[in-house]
Amino acid sequence: MLNPVKVGILGLGTVGGGTVHVLQRNAEEIARRAGRGIVVTHACAKELNKTHPYSTDKMMLTAQLTDVVNNPEVEIIVELLGGTTIARDMTLQAIANGKHVVTANKALIAKHGNEIFAAAQEKGVMVAFEAAVGGGIPIIKAVREGLAGNKIEWIAGIINGTSNFILTEMRDKGSDFADVLAQAQRLGYAEKYPTFDIEGVDAAHKLTILASLAFGIPLQFDKVYMEGITKISPIDVQYADELGYIIKHLGITKRTDNGIELRVHPTLVPNKRLLANVDGVMNAVLVQADALGQSLYYGAGAGALPTGSAIVADLVDITRTLTTDPGNRVPHLAFQANALVDLPILSIEETETLYYLRMSALDKLGVLAHVTNILSENGISIEAIIQKEPVSGTDHVSVVMLTHCVKEKRVNKAIQAIEKLDGITGQVIRIRVEMLEG
DSSP: OEEEEEEEEEOOSHHHHHHHHHHHHTHHHHHHHHSEEEEEEEEEOSSOOTTSOOOOTTOEEESOHHHHHTOTTOOEEEEOOOSSSHHHHHHHHHHHTTOEEEEOOHHHHHHHHHHHHHHHHHHTOOEEOGGGSSTTSOHHHIIIIITTTSOEEEEEEEOOHHHHHHHHHHHHHOOOHHHHHHHHHHTTSSOSSOHHHHTTHHHHHHHHHHHHHHHTOOOOGGGOEEOOSTTOOHHHHHHHHHTTEEEEEEEEEEEETTEEEEEEEEEEEETTSTGGGOOTTEEEEEEEETTTEEEEEEEEOSSHHHHHHHHHHHHHHHHHHSSOSGGGSOOTBSBOGGGOOOOOOOOGGGOEEEEEEEEEEESSTTHHHHHHHHHHHTTOOEEEEEEOOOOTTOSEEEEEEEEOSEEHHHHHHHHHHHHTSTTEEEEEEEEEEOOOOO
16 A cells, blocks of 8 residues: 555644544545545644544644744645635645645635635645534535436525524524524534524535536636524414424525626525424535435534544545546445445344234233243334224234334244244234434
8 A cells, every 4th residue: 555645734723633533543445535545734723622432642733823824744734723724825825836726614615715726736735624514414526426417406405504503593492593593502502692503604614615516617606695594483473383384594596597696684484394394503504406316414413523534535535536547536335446445234134123013902901911932032022012903804903113223033933933833813903113323
């Protein structure tokens, strides 16, 4: 394998710490995907984020940004400074030095992206920005690569977790905006000065980027219509609910015959829609494309490890393209061909999940006891049991059970025994249950 790629990070705060944590924790997996290791060798930090278990032993730490940006050893710069002045200067300097750049800075891309990408194109370097929209959700890659065969018609997204948390709490608890904002600040979901979030500026930065990717237009942040959520009252939330709608703060961009719509504002969404059910600080982006139709991208829109995950994905992308040899192209099966691992595949009998069991039982004392005994003998515990009323004119009842997590072979054995009981008619219906929790 080739020598590791040397990375310099500007800013070791929450996201910087999360990025190094992900790189170190998943180092072997990342090297298998990228074709070589990716190591942070240099970092500029005012103070280290101590909440992440990462090592700085092999890093050159400095308080000077230029020490990292001008270091000839560093091949990729990760810009995590925030703001748009120093961040822009450092990004352009890194590009001028022939370095690739990864950034999580949506304001930087939305406001100065046109200039930055032109400079990068001229120098033949990459600027990657997956973490700038939707935190850890790979929405940039989806729009840019996964949907490359489509004409995108519109994008609607919950792309600010703070405003989504506030609207969710207002709906669930009937609280006033001001009370929920104060709660969000206590929980660390909202900044001390939350204007960027609650007035839609943050969402507008992200929407600017999505619109550019979707429609092939220049970045035009100054053209986005912005309206915040400060005027939303509990009574609006209640009435929307009675009508079958939920209020969400959406970023929307559409292609029309007359041009592109670019807007951020509170929106009533039918409560059966997927986006309506994205709650709390989570983000989700719904994309309407002509060939695929609708697709939804959902996940954590902020946080150290989710955002670090997106930054590392960009580092892997750049690493794959650092050389022109085919071994560094995107591998067919995501991992490098020589790094595939032959892991065993479980038979269905060895799988573990929860089960839904339905049976027709004779409505008399003791039948259910026999069933539960068989389940118990096979190490199967019951989470819930429902016995329906007898169907008129019969002496049988439907019994439905939900089991806890168990190996399938135990369930198969139990079903065989239950079906032999005198009090059970016909087959036991078995359906696997996946809770799909995080």
